[in-house]
Amino acid sequence: MQLTPSLESLNVNLTDITHHAYETVQRGKHFFAIAHKALSTHIFLGLFPPTQKRTQPLSPEVLAWVQERYNALLETDWQGAERGIYPIDLLFDAPWTEFLQFYPSLWLDSSKMWQRANANMFQEFDAAINLENYPQYYRQNFHYQTDGYLSETSANLYDMQVEILFGGTADAMRRRILAPLVDHVQRNSPSPRILDIACGTGRTLKQLQAAFPTASLFGLDLSESYLRKANTLLIQEAGVLPQLVQGRAEDLPYVENHFDILTCIFLFHELPAPVRQQVIAEAYRVLQPGGMFILCDSIQVADFPGQRVMMDNFANLYHEPFYRNYIEDDISQRLTDDGFELLGVEYHFMSKYWIVRKP
Numbered sequence: 001m002q003l004t005p006s007l008e009s010l011n012v013n014l015t016d017i018t019h020h021a022y023e024t025v026q027r028g029k030h031f032f033a034i035a036h037k038a039l040s041t042h043i044f045l046g047l048f049p050p051t052q053k054r055t056q057p058l059s060p061e062v063l064a065w066v067q068e069r070y071n072a073l074l075e076t077d078w079q080g081a082e083r084g085i086y087p088i089d090l091l092f093d094a095p096w097t098e099f100l101q102f103y104p105s106l107w108l109d110s111s112k113m114w115q116r117a118n119a120n121m122f123q124e125f126d127a128a129i130n131l132e133n134y135p136q137y138y139r140q141n142f143h144y145q146t147d148g149y150l151s152e153t154s155a156n157l158y159d160m161q162v163e164i165l166f167g168g169t170a171d172a173m174r175r176r177i178l179a180p181l182v183d184h185v186q187r188n189s190p191s192p193r194i195l196d197i198a199c200g201t202g203r204t205l206k207q208l209q210a211a212f213p214t215a216s217l218f219g220l221d222l223s224e225s226y227l228r229k230a231n232t233l234l235i236q237e238a239g240v241l242p243q244l245v246q247g248r249a250e251d252l253p254y255v256e257n258h259f260d261i262l263t264c265i266f267l268f269h270e271l272p273a274p275v276r277q278q279v280i281a282e283a284y285r286v287l288q289p290g291g292m293f294i295l296c297d298s299i300q301v302a303d304f305p306g307q308r309v310m311m312d313n314f315a316n317l318y319h320e321p322f323y324r325n326y327i328e329d330d331i332s333q334r335l336t337d338d339g340f341e342l343l344g345v346e347y348h349f350m351s352k353y354w355i356v357r358k359p
């Protein structure tokens with residue numbers, strides 16, 4: 001006699017349970033992000049009143065648009081795992097212990113960011129940081145964050161800050177590069193050589209590791225601290241360790257035609273326009289003919305003019321000196337000017353994806 005009822009007898013489907021679990025975790029992250037933003041805004045507005053109003057209220061139409069696109073992203077993300085594009089585990093992957101560990105530091109740092117924003121100070125670095133090795137446009141406190149991208153503290157807080165900014169969807173947006181890549185890999189080499197340009201703390205490389213276990217992975221970033229953080233994340237996985245290199249996206253330290261695939265996530269809005277073009281030229285040079293390049297960054301005004309107020313709020317709230325230029329920039333034109341063939345453009349939640357091929 002069976003004492004415990006089977007899942008079948010309870011008419012419960014494991015896939016449904018996993019789907020609900022995923023939705024619950026995501027909605028939990030979303031709720032947490034909203035609560036954190038509301039509480040921190042309330043506290044810091046009281047402690048450090050801003051000298052000028054920096055944001056405009058969002059209309060009910062814009063808020064409905066955000067909600068609709070958020071729901072669509074979660075559904076697409078779930079379906080990607082269900083179709084086997086990436087393992088289901090990836091949907092639940094997050095550095096929870098680190099989030100807990102560094103959450104108090106996030107509050108401390110938010111207070112400094114708020115004060116820096118009020119004083120419009122964006123070139124404050126610890127005296128021990130040697131800025132000489134970095135291009136001028138990079139020597140800034142992007143997002144008003146302490147030490148910009150150039151300290152261990154900044155690297156420890158970055159993933160949590162981005163998850164809060166995007167309501168817990170940063171990884172889900174990064175995962176949207178995987179479906180076109182899986183199609184490409186199935187039609188070409190099963191063990192591709194993939195470079196993630198501006199890999200940051202390695203979240204995209206981790207997803208690539210999971211989706212393409214036999215690929216050779218490479219990551220490049222300007223920040224030594226972020227690369228160290230990426231290394232700590234990536235050594236946790238079995239298999240070949242991605243090769244991480246400190247370097248400039250606009251001067252890639254690789255020979256011509258070296259890679260089958262290139263990815264680049266959330267970099268372009270932080271570059272001056274001429275540097276964007278240089279990065280595209282470099283991407284073209286190191287990609288082999290027939291190779292695929294996927295570029296992901298913020299949505300742009302031409303695609304969603306009704307959401308301009310949201311983009312303006314972002315630019316006004318965070319120190320993003322090149323964002324206003326980026327949202328008006330014709331990236332498709334830049335890509336084709338350098339020889340790429342545009343295969344498609346996709347939009348998921350707050351991000352835009354250019355999928356191109358080197359002929």
Ligand SMILES: C[S@@+](CC[C@H](N)C(=O)[O-])C[C@H]1O[C@@H](n2cnc3c(N)ncnc32)[C@H](O)[C@@H]1O
Pocket residue numbers: 138149162174197198199200201203204220221222223226247248249250264265266267270
């Ligand atoms: C907004 S973060 C995005 C990081 C990562 N791709 C992600 O998905 O979170 C921008 C990253 O670009 C890096 N970066 C900025 N300018 C760069 C450049 N010229 N070359 C290489 N990396 C750069 C920064 O150090 C930072 O890690």
